[in-house]
Amino acid sequence: MSLVQTTPTVDCGLTPVSNATSAILTAVDHPRLSSKRKLDDYGGPTFDDGEDDDANDAVFAELVSVRMRKEEPNAVHSSSDSQSRDFTSSTAPFNPRVPDARSASYSCSTRTDYRLQFFIRMIPEGKTMVFQAYTRDTVRSVHDRIQLVTGIPIHEQRLIYRGKQLQWEHTLAECSIQNDAGLELVGRMRSTEHPHAWQVVDDIVSMVCRLCRGEAIPSAKHVKQRMREFLTVTPKDEERVPGHLQIFLSCSAPAALVMLYMSPIKGNKDCADSSIRHFLNESRNSLPKPYHNYCAPIVLEFCKLLRRAAQEDPLYLSCRSALGSLLESIGSSKNSKRVILMQEIFPFVSELATTLSRDLVLTMVSPTSGGPLLTDVRDFAAFLVLLRTEITEQVGFQGPISVSLDGEGYKHPLYGEEIEFLHLLFIDLLKRMGECLDKMECLVVKQKGENETIYSGWSQYLAILKELNSISKLYQGAEEKFWMVLRLRKSSMCALIVKYAKRIDDHQWLLERKDVTDFESRRHLAMMMFPEVKEDYEEVHEMLIDRSQLLAESFEYISKADPEALHAGLFMEFKNEEATGPGVVREWFFLVCQALFNPENALFVPSPTDLRRFYPNPRPSAKLPCCHDEPSDFSNRLRWIPCTLNTSVSLVG
Numbered sequence: 001m002s003l004v005q006t007t008p009t010v011d012c013g014l015t016p017v018s019n020a021t022s023a024i025l026t027a028v029d030h031p032r033l034s035s036k037r038k039l040d041d042y043g044g045p046t047f048d049d050g051e052d053d054d055a056n057d058a059v060f061a062e063l064v065s066v067r068m069r070k071e072e073p074n075a076v077h078s079s080s081d082s083q084s085r086d087f088t089s090s091t092a093p094f095n096p097r098v099p100d101a102r103s104a105s106y107s108c109s110t111r112t113d114y115r116l117q118f119f120i121r122m123i124p125e126g127k128t129m130v131f132q133a134y135t136r137d138t139v140r141s142v143h144d145r146i147q148l149v150t151g152i153p154i155h156e157q158r159l160i161y162r163g164k165q166l167q168w169e170h171t172l173a174e175c176s177i178q179n180d181a182g183l184e185l186v187g188r189m190r191s192t193e194h195p196h197a198w199q200v201v202d203d204i205v206s207m208v209c210r211l212c213r214g215e216a217i218p219s220a221k222h223v224k225q226r227m228r229e230f231l232t233v234t235p236k237d238e239e240r241v242p243g244h245l246q247i248f249l250s251c252s253a254p255a256a257l258v259m260l261y262m263s264p265i266k267g268n269k270d271c272a273d274s275s276i277r278h279f280l281n282e283s284r285n286s287l288p289k290p291y292h293n294y295c296a297p298i299v300l301e302f303c304k305l306l307r308r309a310a311q312e313d314p315l316y317l318s319c320r321s322a323l324g325s326l327l328e329s330i331g332s333s334k335n336s337k338r339v340i341l342m343q344e345i346f347p348f349v350s351e352l353a354t355t356l357s358r359d360l361v362l363t364m365v366s367p368t369s370g371g372p373l374l375t376d377v378r379d380f381a382a383f384l385v386l387l388r389t390e391i392t393e394q395v396g397f398q399g400p401i402s403v404s405l406d407g408e409g410y411k412h413p414l415y416g417e418e419i420e421f422l423h424l425l426f427i428d429l430l431k432r433m434g435e436c437l438d439k440m441e442c443l444v445v446k447q448k449g450e451n452e453t454i455y456s457g458w459s460q461y462l463a464i465l466k467e468l469n470s471i472s473k474l475y476q477g478a479e480e481k482f483w484m485v486l487r488l489r490k491s492s493m494c495a496l497i498v499k500y501a502k503r504i505d506d507h508q509w510l511l512e513r514k515d516v517t518d519f520e521s522r523r524h525l526a527m528m529m530f531p532e533v534k535e536d537y538e539e540v541h542e543m544l545i546d547r548s549q550l551l552a553e554s555f556e557y558i559s560k561a562d563p564e565a566l567h568a569g570l571f572m573e574f575k576n577e578e579a580t581g582p583g584v585v586r587e588w589f590f591l592v593c594q595a596l597f598n599p600e601n602a603l604f605v606p607s608p609t610d611l612r613r614f615y616p617n618p619r620p621s622a623k624l625p626c627c628h629d630e631p632s633d634f635s636n637r638l639r640w641i642p643c644t645l646n647t648s649v650s651l652v653g
Contacts, residue, residue, distance in 0.1 A: 116172070118181040120146070120159070129185075135173035139166045146185060160184040194244050200230045201251045208256040211271065212263050220271040223260075227275045231282045238290055245294045254298060258305040261315065273315055276302060280322040289329055296326045296340055303348070311351065320348060321375055324382030342390040345383055346418050352380040353425045356464060360432045363457035364439045371457030372464065381467050391419060391474060400476040426471045426478060430485060433465060437489040444495050459500050462507070469509050486516040497521040503528050542571040545588060551595040554588070 113136050120129045120142075129149065131142065143154045159166040161183045166175050177183075204226045210217055235244055248254070261272035280302075283295035299322050306316035327345065359372040391401075403423045440458060465486070472478040486493050493516050501507055507525050510517060517525075543557045572585040597614065607613035 113173075116177065116179045116181075118172075118177055118179070118183060120183045120185050122150075123184050123186045133172060135177070136171055138168065139170050139172070139175065140168040142172075143168065152187075156187055158186050160186060193240060194235075194247060196233060197230060197244050197247045198251075200226050200233070201247050201253050204230070204253055205251055205256045208260045208272075211260055211265070211268050214265055220267055223257075223271055224275045224278055227278055228282075231279070231286070234287065234291070241291055242294050245291075245298060248298055249301060254301040255305060258302065258309075261306075262309060276315060277318060280318060284322055284325055292326045292329045296323065296330060299323045299326060300340055300344060307347075317375075321379050323348070324379035327386045328382035330386065340386070342387060342418055345386060346421070349380070349383045349387060350421070350425065352376055352383065353429060356380060357429060357432050360429075360436050360464075363455075364436055367440075367443065367455035367457045369457050371455075372460040374460060377460045377463045377467075381463070384467055384470065387418075387422065388470060388474065391422075400478070401474055402476045422471065423475050423478070426468060426475070429464065430468055430482060433461070433468065434485045434489065436461065437485075437492040440495070441489060441492040444491060458496065461496055462500055462510075463505070466506070466509055483513050483516065487513075490516055490518070494518050494521040498524050501525060501528055540569045540571045542573075543588075544573050544575060546575045547591075550588075550591055554592050 113134060115132060115134055117130065117132045120131060121127070122129070129146075131145065133142065139159060140154075142159065143157050146152060146157055147154050161175060161177065161181065166183075204223060207217055207223050207226070211220065211223075230248070233244075235241055257272050257276055260268050261276070263269065263272075280299065283292070283299065287295065299319055302319045303316065303323055306313060306319055310316065323345075327340070355376055356372050359370075359376070362369045363371045401419060401423075403420060436458075440461075443455075469479075469482055472482040497507075497510065497517065498521055501510075501524060507528060510525060511522075514522070541557070541561050543554070545553050545557075570585050571580070572588050573580050574584070574588075605614065
């Protein structure tokens, strides 16, 4: 089988092939020639009209139809065999009387084996290729030739003749391919799992291109509407989600939207901004958490494209925050498959570290400055989660990593450069934080005894130190260096804890070393562990107590109350008295504690071996029959009330 060699000036737009292949076959786009002319030009047998029909029959009688069995080693089944045969036939005259010496066996057939020429038209480009082949050649061998010319994989090709798809194992004769037949080459007509998603994304890209060209469309809001539709039809089955979201990348939708965002045409930027932000919000808030792993590559693509335009662009910063949020979600899931490499996110870590270092310097110049932004610190922490996890998994974490400071760095086949750079980043930020704490200590000493000012620039110090503590655990000697910096600035650390430690943050790492905190800061950390008391006066537990029946009535109120109701607080009032408020509650609590452990009531007895311990009295006083059943339960409920009152009670036996 061979292709007709044509004039090299014809540009068919096909994939470049080797010189040998180009000499054999070239795709062309030209009108059909007569069958006789084509065969005459390329060595085929000639049969003039005046030639005797018997002579023609004699010629073809010796052309035995041959079809080699598939199990034979020399069967025509590979592209390499077909290529070598075609090359021979194209360089030597065709002699129909000479049998094919490479054929291992022959099977006689009444069908005549001869050489024919046919056309293959590519759909939808319309380019036409001219092929010559034997009728005994298989359809598979034709597909092999097409792959050599076009580069289209065999499994992605489909040949159509007379409305039917040709099967690989059939010969051209079995498919009734005649001389000058016209075949059509189409892409694999596989049934996609997400036909509607393909259509929606294709519409998005089409509308974006029209907007960038300045063409008018019914409404620019249609882009966002189609974006919403694409996310709405996301499959519920997690196994089908990757294929659905991959369509967005396969169609280059992120690149199209960023192109629209950078367009100078009025209205295009707002349209793209709204559409991209809608995707960011929906991917984080509406889609289930397991889907975040598949949304991250799309958001990463937005970040890469926008980062080239401007690093301080608001949309880029939003995309970076969204990516950090998704990666944090992925990092917290043990079963998530890594879809983003460390090399891809490391530029963002370096970028954020530079921003934080710059903002820390500003707080030293002016503590009233804004300082590091909360969003930057959160993004930095989110990226570090995946970064630390990746280093731990890839390096084979058996202990802290030894990083030399003599310039040789850390040698690792995958992440050596990143591991070394993260260590340098840690050293730089730790040094900067030490300088900030020194400056803070000077201001704290000056304000001691006065109304201390809370500077907003210091509010993110603890969060940055927490991330540095996490990084320090990766490297040898880094952890001790970190705690040494804090130990030398203990007063600043204690002031930071008391002023800026919040319940919503995790401060367990501060309790690892007691030598960097004092009693007041540790007490504050302990109080942060308790749930916050909500001052909702509509739900507080109200009590009206007669002083003469203090213990009995208090027992009735407390023992029958829902434990959750006591967390909201108490509204206390004594009978025939007008005073109310926290002071009355503290007085009542003090009186109840005295009565509860009053020896005359005999509700509890001290331990004979340890006077600090009390046990329920098996024979309590008959004066308080209401308290006989569950005195310990009553006292347990009272025990939590000081936490809500921010007070303490000491019992002396």
